[in-house]
Amino acid sequence: MKYTGRKFTISVGAMPFATISNTRSQFRVLANLDKKVDPEILQKAIDLVVPRFPMYTVIIRRRWHGLRTLQVADMKITAEPFNPQREHYHRYAKKPLFKVMYEDNMICVELYHILSDGNGGVAFLNCLLACYFTLLGEKVDMTNILDWRDKATDEEFEDGYLRFAENKKGKINHAKSLGRGQFKLKEKVIKDRGNISTTYSFDLAALKPVAKSYGATLHEYLAAALCVTFLRLRDERGSKKCIRLQMPIDLRKRFPTSTLTNFVATTQFETFGGDKAQLIKKLHEHFEIATHEDELKAFLNDGKNLMHGVLGFLPRFISDFLVDLGDTLLGERMSNTSFSNLGLVKNNLAKNGVIDYEVIGGNPLYAPFYVTAISFNGICNVTFSRHIESDVFEKYFLEELVKDGLAPTKTVVRK
Secondary structure, X not given: OOEXXXXXXXXXXXHHHHHOOOOOOEEEEEEEEXXXXXXXXXXXXXXXXXXXXXXXXXXXXXXXXXXXXXXXXXXXXXXXXXXXXXXXXXXXOOOOOEEEEEEOOEEEXXXXXXXXXXXXXXXXHHHHHHHHHHHOOOOXXXXXXXXXXXXXXXXXXXXXXXXXXXXXXOXXXXXXXXXXXXXXOOOOEOOXXXXXXXXXXXXXXXXXXXXXXXXXXXXXXXXXXXXXXXXXXXXXXXXXXXXXXXXXXXXHHOOOOOOOOOOEEEEEEEEOOOOHHHHHHHHHHHHHHHOOHHHHHHHHHHHHHHHHHOHHHOOHHHHXXXXXXXXXXXXOOOOOEEEEEEEEXXXXXXXXXXXXXXXXXXXXXXXXXXXXXXXXXXXXXXXXXXXXXXXXXXXXXXXXXXXXXXXXXXXXXXX
16 A cells, blocks of 8 residues: 555544444435436546545554544545445545445445535535536536635645634533433334435425425424424333434534534434424524534534543543443433434536435434435435334324425435
């Protein structure tokens, strides 16, 4: 193996993903096209685009503090046929931590969470798509798309946590409450611990007015529907415990950075009951607190102090043990499901044949479901990634939307 010599420090937000060895920590972003993919052209695009993202061709260096730095490796990234989502990587695997796949009219990028979050994954995919269409001889509008012909800036790979954290003790604690016992959904797990993903497509022109009728954003509306769904499951099982919904907050919208690495805060909403309208009101109040500037800066500062002030100076085997232990303890108190809304993708690739985007969550670390939403060109795709056999949760969720006159225009199941 040949190294280029350049090193990257794992960001604070990515360190837990690097230390947890017994869980899958990858995710997928994919684009559906209106024409069949040309694998040879796709491979040429990969060869041109990958050098634009130097941090994405890294492996984990194994040494005393080996989980703290990543190093660029001289590796060949190839396109491969799309496959069901399974565990592909080990934390010390000497191979790239991302891959590009295709199938019929779909191009997919899978990234290990050490490298980036969903927003960074979409940025890479958009760049790859733009290059692919250009090689096909099409004219591409590069507005809101990183150009593969440009050189990456250092800011793209900075640790946003370290840059924006402040040494202050003030904190708003009302947004978090992890001390209460929660309802646990126990179902039969898929035999080989793979994930089944099901994507439902909704017309944004129909979805937005429904959310507005509740005085809610699209994010709040979908989150409330997920809460109502779990409350229904809880009540059927005779439980009175709370349900929790974990949601990441994209900090890029609140702090001036162009980082492509993990830069999100997480918040947990918990409830003991209520209808959709009541839950939306509670969610709105929760988000107002959770996205307060002091709360977000405290979140950044907490992460910085924990990872760099404590774990960063411990030998690898001790820091691994502490993070794994914390993961186990938190796993007993974390959410019933995780919900991530990447919002609206803004580019003009629809002119080149991009129909829509999907985001498939990796392993639902603390919950049986990882739910993602992403919108593009008038379509909102909501994807359920689950590692349990039962699909009753998805059915109940759709029933909640049907009550408001909504129905999916397309359903895609990937096993």
